[in-house]
Amino acid sequence: MFARVALIGLGLIGSSLAHAIKRRNLAETIAGTDASEAVRERAAELELAAIHPDAAAAAKDADLVILCAPVGSYRQIAAAIAPHLKPGAILSDVGSVKGAVMRDVAPLVPKSVHFLPAHPIAGTEQSGPDAGFASLFDHRWCIITPPPGADAAAVAKLKAFWEACGSQVEVMEAGHHDLVLAMTSHVPHLIAYNIVGTAHDLEKVAETEVIKFSAGGFRDFTRIAASDPTMWRDVFLNNREAVLEVLGRFNEDLSQLQRAVRDGNGQALFDLFTRTRAIRRSIVDIGQDSAAPNFGRDQSSDQSKNSQ
């Protein structure tokens, strides 16, 4: 599909892309690099890609360059690679925010290069070049947010690439992407980080008790609160408005719910708890989550113990 794909950043997403590209033979050469020397060395050991010492060297002559680093580093990377990008190449990324990426990167991209931001809605709570696996993107959505006037053939080519990586693709305006993701990803992460922090700081309950009795619900939140701190810091620094808008709504709703608890308003509680069930059902029905109770974790935990 491409002669040469360059992956700038080889953490969870970059390394998963390397595996997914190899699985279907989507590139003759995969060039890779990472800002961390330790990651570059580990990626070389894992034979994820032909490893280069810096982004400019990796991006040189590539037909498709994908930024797989925290979005806070994009401006610097874009400045470094811009002079080396091949005319006609596609420059894309995997960042969780798209408006800020457009703002930071677009002015640095040569006119001869197709800049097409993208975001695969896939991941795990693990990080680093060892965390990647080829099936990460299977049955997950990838959103492409082409700037106005983007080349239709280039968009089609990027779409075909993500489909070959296992994804379904949706095209969307960057601002709308940022609002949708604030709701489906960013605020949920913020809430999860927050409640784990509250549990950590609550003096009247010992941390050992929080950990022992976490199966009552709390443990679910700790998974996404174990996600990569640098990546998530950059998400909140770069999607401030949409996050604050959704968080404002969350807070209004929570005030109402708090009032219902305080007033002993059982009907209001029951009505909300009934409405929310339907959304779960829809998510399971379209295959975006496991139908097995407890995410199937009880079956799989034995497997994972055996495999370690």
Next chain:
Amino acid sequence: MFARVALIGLGLIGSSLAHAIKRRNLAETIAGTDASEAVRERAAELELAAIHPDAAAAAKDADLVILCAPVGSYRQIAAAIAPHLKPGAILSDVGSVKGAVMRDVAPLVPKSVHFLPAHPIAGTEQSGPDAGFASLFDHRWCIITPPPGADAAAVAKLKAFWEACGSQVEVMEAGHHDLVLAMTSHVPHLIAYNIVGTAHDLEKVAETEVIKFSAGGFRDFTRIAASDPTMWRDVFLNNREAVLEVLGRFNEDLSQLQRAVRDGNGQALFDLFTRTRAIRRSIVDIGQDSAAPNFGRDQSSDQSKNSQ
């Protein structure tokens, strides 16, 4: 271990107890009932227990009676069974709150009966007599909250029962239980219900988008927000003070975090996101959650599809 165990309520927990009792032969007879005729019929088909038309009939002559119904129904059940309880029997329950259970049930229990509230920290998002399975309590904690002056031999017997059901047992004062569970279970559920409600009501994002792109984090919250509405209504009606106390702390912390997002305070965000990782690690290390990425749901979803 017991000649006759009575299970009052045959939903997820009651039916799981029936399976767990049979697995290790912990009772000669399991008597069961449920307020719902449909549940009683289904439980009879599943041969979960000898089904009785009401709680009084099921509890009669039992050595161990366990209330497995929503806590809001306890007072009525206790009043109905009290005259029929066998002297020397143990009366226990599985409710998620313990102070209110003590307050509602203790005054109705004959002096000759050992009233020992308990709470297994185990469950799934599914409900009803078909949802139960024998291993639900394996490696999970069960908290017993004996009233002051409880009979030590009776406590030891109930402890041995839960251990035989697969659990580890901790003894705790009821008020402390309610605060610990507000943090590890009740407020996490309230937050999850709330954010799923916010997503449902947000006009600018279509519900189809919320569902499609839920793998970004939101789907994790929908699992616990699919839990039984009646049970959870009763939890919040009966643990108001502890829930409001923990929720107050959560809100204070969230205001700080919101301010950090608004101010673009990357260091504050990074520090919190780093601290929260350690708690996840501890929970996985003591076996209270799966070490597999994404709870292992990606492996198990194929299995569950095959088995359906």
